[in-house]
Amino acid sequence: MNQNILELKNLSVNYGEHTVLDSINFTVTSHSFISIVGPNGAGKSTLIKVLLGLTEFSSGSVLIFGNKPGKVDSSLISYVPQIKTMDRNFPAIAIELVISGVQQRWPWALHGDARTKAENALQLVGAKQIANRAIADLSGGELQRVCIARSIAKYPKLIIMDEPAAGIDAVGESDLYKLLEDYQSKSDATILMITHDWHIANHHSDFVLVLNRKQISYGPPVESLKEENMRRAFGHIGHDHTLKSF
Amino acid sequence: MLELLSLPFMQRALIGGVLVGFLASYYGVFVVQRGLSFLGSGLAHAAFGGVALGLLLDSEPLWIAVPFTIIVAIGITWVKNKTKLGSDTTIGIFFSVSMALGIVFLFMRKQYSVDAFTYLFGSILSVSYTDILFTSFVVIITIAFFPLWKRWAYSSFDRELAQADRVPVLFDDYVLSVLIAVTVVVSIKLVGIVLIAAFLVIPAATARLLSKSFSRMTVVSIIIGTLSAIVGLWASYLLDVPSGAAIILLQACTFFISMIFSSAK
Numbered sequence: 292m293n294q295n296i297l298e299l300k301n302l303s304v305n306y307g308e309h310t311v312l313d314s315i316n317f318t319v320t321s322h323s324f325i326s327i328v329g330p331n332g333a334g335k336s337t338l339i340k341v342l343l344g345l346t347e348f349s350s351g352s353v354l355i356f357g358n359k360p361g362k363v364d365s366s367l368i369s370y371v372p373q374i375k376t377m378d379r380n381f382p383a384i385a386i387e388l389v390i391s392g393v394q395q396r397w398p399w400a401l402h403g404d405a406r407t408k409a410e411n412a413l414q415l416v417g418a419k420q421i422a423n424r425a426i427a428d429l430s431g432g433e434l435q436r437v438c439i440a441r442s443i444a445k446y447p448k449l450i451i452m453d454e455p456a457a458g459i460d461a462v463g464e465s466d467l468y469k470l471l472e473d474y475q476s477k478s479d480a481t482i483l484m485i486t487h488d489w490h491i492a493n494h495h496s497d498f499v500l501v502l503n504r505k506q507i508s509y510g511p512p513v514e515s516l517k518e519e520n521m522r523r524a525f526g527h528i529g530h531d532h533t534l535k536s537f
Numbered sequence: 538m539l540e541l542l543s544l545p546f547m548q549r550a551l552i553g554g555v556l557v558g559f560l561a562s563y564y565g566v567f568v569v570q571r572g573l574s575f576l577g578s579g580l581a582h583a584a585f586g587g588v589a590l591g592l593l594l595d596s597e598p599l600w601i602a603v604p605f606t607i608i609v610a611i612g613i614t615w616v617k618n619k620t621k622l623g624s625d626t627t628i629g630i631f632f633s634v635s636m637a638l639g640i641v642f643l644f645m646r647k648q649y650s651v652d653a654f655t656y657l658f659g660s661i662l663s664v665s666y667t668d669i670l671f672t673s674f675v676v677i678i679t680i681a682f683f684p685l686w687k688r689w690a691y692s693s694f695d696r697e698l699a700q701a702d703r704v705p706v707l708f709d710d711y712v713l714s715v716l717i718a719v720t721v722v723v724s725i726k727l728v729g730i731v732l733i734a735a736f737l738v739i740p741a742a743t744a745r746l747l748s749k750s751f752s753r754m755t756v757v758s759i760i761i762g763t764l765s766a767i768v769g770l771w772a773s774y775l776l777d778v779p780s781g782a783a784i785i786l787l788q789a790c791t792f793f794i795s796m797i798f799s800s801a802k
């Protein structure tokens with residue numbers, strides 16, 4: 292049996308003449324927590340868009356649950372985009388947002404099995420009391436919780452997140468990782484997360500992918516986040532105090 | 538009111554009004570949430586090109602304006618998805634080309650175009666049985682396609698999330714733009730080219746003020762769209778003003794009342 296959730300071989304992505312990702316190779320097994328770090332423009336979002344079937348790749352191969360991206364049963368995968376890209380003006384209440392994750396369609400009515408699943412997920416993330424609030428009226432942290440509820444409500448096997456902590460305060464952020472770890476301990480789900488925070492990557496992940504157009508390193512945090520790797524990925528890092536902890 | 542209903546032209550106007558009021562207010566919710574208000578006016582001006590060509594060829598303008606406007610809608614969607622131009626730029630180009638063509642066609646006709654006035658401002662006298670049959674057909678298609686609401690709503694909220702959940706967003710863009718184009722054309726005779734963009738947008742924008750969820754917004758928009766068409770046509774007859782103007786002024790009143798009402802909450 293194939294235990295690999297993800298298999299990337301020599302993945303490259305070009306936009307015209309511009310190579311955004313160059314020969315990416317790594318494999319992800321089930322029940323692991325993977326962080327992707329790299330500077331702005333490194334191709335992190337592009338990588339997860341390839342996995343989700345949103346962006347075409349130029350060469351190499353990608354298998355996700357043994358299938359090509361875009362050909363996978365989408366109920367296996369949850370995607371949490373960057374919160375700041377979300378349309379807060381869309382008329383929706385929190386629970387509708389969660390139900391849309393379960394049904395993979397926008398809900399017309401709020402009843403049935405999907406609602407029960409959505410309520411359970413909101414309960415799990417401690418957001419049941421805001422279920423009927425308009426998404427426009429939620430704080431950043433509240434919306435983040437709702438989005439996490441949305442991502443776990445359908446019991447996916449893989450959760451892909453693009454900078455889930457952006458715009459969240461420190462307490463909200465530590466809650467977020469606790470929620471994700473709780474979900475992981477109850478399921479054998481794999482979590483793939485883009486982060487700008489090396490501490491978080493170091494602390495929470497089983498494997499870290501350091502990326503800057505090319506794959507700088509992939510491995511357990513202590514190895515992957517070594518100073519020479521970070522120097523190669525970020526150029527000079529003298530101003531960044533986070534390095535001191537490694 | 539009853540006496541009014543016994544007039545055959547008024548019966549046709551009212552039936553036509555309910556049908557186009559339903560169509561415009563239903564598709565209007567997608568127009569508003571997707572920020573496509575300008576598409577409404579772009580397609581209305583494209584329809585003007587089609588209508589003028591129909592008048593020039595002395596055929597039923599509807600049969601020319603429908604394919605003409607559909608082609609323009611597909612063209613706008615295609616250019617928008619192929620290039621990095623904003624949709625306003627794309628629409629602006631198509632908009633002025635079709636308008637210019639329309640002016641050339643009307644000019645070539647070389648006779649006084651009294652009917653052109655009807656198409657510009659709308660008239661309760663203008664709705665034919667053919668119009669009603671064709672509009673009913675569009676309404677039936679719309680109802681048959683109602684299950685697509687869940688997809689369209691999802692991609693209106695977030696295109697990327699919808700795409701990640703296997704919604705064929707590009708295909709849906711084309712389907713929606715064609716249906717909006719047809720809605721614009723069938724609304725022309727009652728509403729008039731000049732006011733169609735407002736006819737698409739105001740009921741949905743009003744509903745947006747009054748709704749916390751998109752499904753509710755859809756229902757409220759349809760109620761406002763159909764009711765305002767009926768009352769507007771009635772007012773148009775009583776006050777002897779063009780029907781399009783009467784309907785839009787009425788819708789604008791509901792909008793402003795809702796604004797006061799919703800900000801008072």
Ligand SMILES: Nc1ncnc2c1ncn2[C@@H]1O[C@H](COP(=O)(O)OP(=O)(O)OP(=O)(O)O)[C@@H](O)[C@H]1O
Nearest residue numbers: 306307309311329330331332333334335336337338
């Ligand atoms: N649709 C596109 N067309 C052309 N270039 C693109 C496109 N999308 C992304 N790029 C380019 O690809 C590169 C990688 O972008 P990407 O968004 O993946 O970076 P990122 O690592 O997520 O950066 P950030 O930390 O700022 O989010 C950038 O140089 C960007 O300009």
Ligand SMILES: [Mg+2]
Nearest residue numbers: 335336337453
């Ligand atoms: Mg990014």
